[in-house]
Amino acid sequence: MSVMAAASEDDRRRAILDAAVAVVVERGYASARVSDIAKRAGTSTGTVHYYFPTKVDVLDAALQHASERSHARHRAELVALSEPREQLLRLIDLQIPDADVADEWSIWLEFWNEARRRDELRARNHEIYTRWVGMIDTIVRNGQRQGQFSLDIDPADFALRFAGLFDGLGLQVLLQPSLENRWRLRAALRGVVERELLT
Amino acid sequence: MSVMAAASEDDRRRAILDAAVAVVVERGYASARVSDIAKRAGTSTGTVHYYFPTKVDVLDAALQHASERSHARHRAELVALSEPREQLLRLIDLQIPDADVADEWSIWLEFWNEARRRDELRARNHEIYTRWVGMIDTIVRNGQRQGQFSLDIDPADFALRFAGLFDGLGLQVLLQPSLENRWRLRAALRGVVERELLT
DNA sequence: AAGAGAGTTGACTGACGCGTCAGATAGTCG
DNA sequence: CGACTATCTGACGCGTCAGTCAACTCTCTT
Numbered sequence: 001m002s003v004m005a006a007a008s009e010d011d012r013r014r015a016i017l018d019a020a021v022a023v024v025v026e027r028g029y030a031s032a033r034v035s036d037i038a039k040r041a042g043t044s045t046g047t048v049h050y051y052f053p054t055k056v057d058v059l060d061a062a063l064q065h066a067s068e069r070s071h072a073r074h075r076a077e078l079v080a081l082s083e084p085r086e087q088l089l090r091l092i093d094l095q096i097p098d099a100d101v102a103d104e105w106s107i108w109l110e111f112w113n114e115a116r117r118r119d120e121l122r123a124r125n126h127e128i129y130t131r132w133v134g135m136i137d138t139i140v141r142n143g144q145r146q147g148q149f150s151l152d153i154d155p156a157d158f159a160l161r162f163a164g165l166f167d168g169l170g171l172q173v174l175l176q177p178s179l180e181n182r183w184r185l186r187a188a189l190r191g192v193v194e195r196e197l198l199t
Numbered sequence: 200m201s202v203m204a205a206a207s208e209d210d211r212r213r214a215i216l217d218a219a220v221a222v223v224v225e226r227g228y229a230s231a232r233v234s235d236i237a238k239r240a241g242t243s244t245g246t247v248h249y250y251f252p253t254k255v256d257v258l259d260a261a262l263q264h265a266s267e268r269s270h271a272r273h274r275a276e277l278v279a280l281s282e283p284r285e286q287l288l289r290l291i292d293l294q295i296p297d298a299d300v301a302d303e304w305s306i307w308l309e310f311w312n313e314a315r316r317r318d319e320l321r322a323r324n325h326e327i328y329t330r331w332v333g334m335i336d337t338i339v340r341n342g343q344r345q346g347q348f349s350l351d352i353d354p355a356d357f358a359l360r361f362a363g364l365f366d367g368l369g370l371q372v373l374l375q376p377s378l379e380n381r382w383r384l385r386a387a388l389r390g391v392v393e394r395e396l397l398t
Numbered sequence: 399a400a401g402a403g404a405g406t407t408g409a410c411t412g413a414c415g416c417g418t419c420a421g422a423t424a425g426t427c428g
Numbered sequence: 429c430g431a432c433t434a435t436c437t438g439a440c441g442c443g444t445c446a447g448t449c450a451a452c453t454c455t456c457t458t
Binding site for chain 1: 315362373
């Protein structure tokens, strides 16, 4: 295998996954067609099956792909900020459904829906959700350690409620993406931070 | 048309809608088959098409059906309670994903997912969500008028956050329906009521 | 009794899509 | 060069499914 071929293989694989994510966003998980994915990746259905045995394999890998990207983006953005307060506020703005991020929310929604019926995906969802809640939990703990946040609240409890509020309202913002709704989501999340953490 | 026939027609229609809801819960909106619905309703695919021109018509009517049932149930339960505080706490227990209610949550999840791609469903989701938030809003206003709830908070704002928290955490309970998760959901919601409304 | 018409059936049709496969292309190695 | 392998292609087979339709039943009317 040449250097070119190796690079090409990775590119092709990634192109297929990116295409699969786009197709799931556009058509939905259950309505995604292998031919859609192939067309969007600029290849043939045969090649899609060359890299992934079945359609489900492509879609599962695509979800994994999207999840890794999202988490990496969060980490990269947060590591640049030193203050827990800044990190939490940044996390809010990073994840408000808007343009690219709306696509990410769409993937989560499709994922939840599919996970309802498939054990492996439910397990995956649990991991991803735990990681997401854990990220908030860690920020809160850091903030408490640095004396920036109130010690009255339980970090794990706060993290769960913060994540829940984010998901629930974010979902409606995804479906009704008006400026006002985005503003309300932001205000609600910042309000919780102010009321509960910043005494 | 005889009295029997008239009753039979309504029964058939309802049986088809009930079956459609069950199939959407079991297989998902996009994977629901007309033949599944027919079999579950104890009839033929021809009859399903006799009452509903297309599959989409059946499924949309089924969503409507489920939504009306859910709202009627809420109203019926709440009207029996006089105290706004009791009403809000009852609403929590009424809607925690569990047994039958889990099916209802499944329908919402399928519905949100589908609504993402279809304008009419997005509009319907907006109506249903507004009604749900409005129900909470009304309870809070009543509680404030009766001096039972704190006047410091804005009812509309509280209702939105309460509904968002309910949806976000409820979704995860649907996917991981452990006793512990149900308890956490309940505790989180009751906690918000206690902290913010009961001064 | 005969006709009308609502309600019901399930076999059938045509479309669609996943996965396969024979074959093409190009790069690697002996 | 010729054998071998990795990558890629798109037509095809086979199953699936929505919607149609001719035929049937049952009830009501005249």
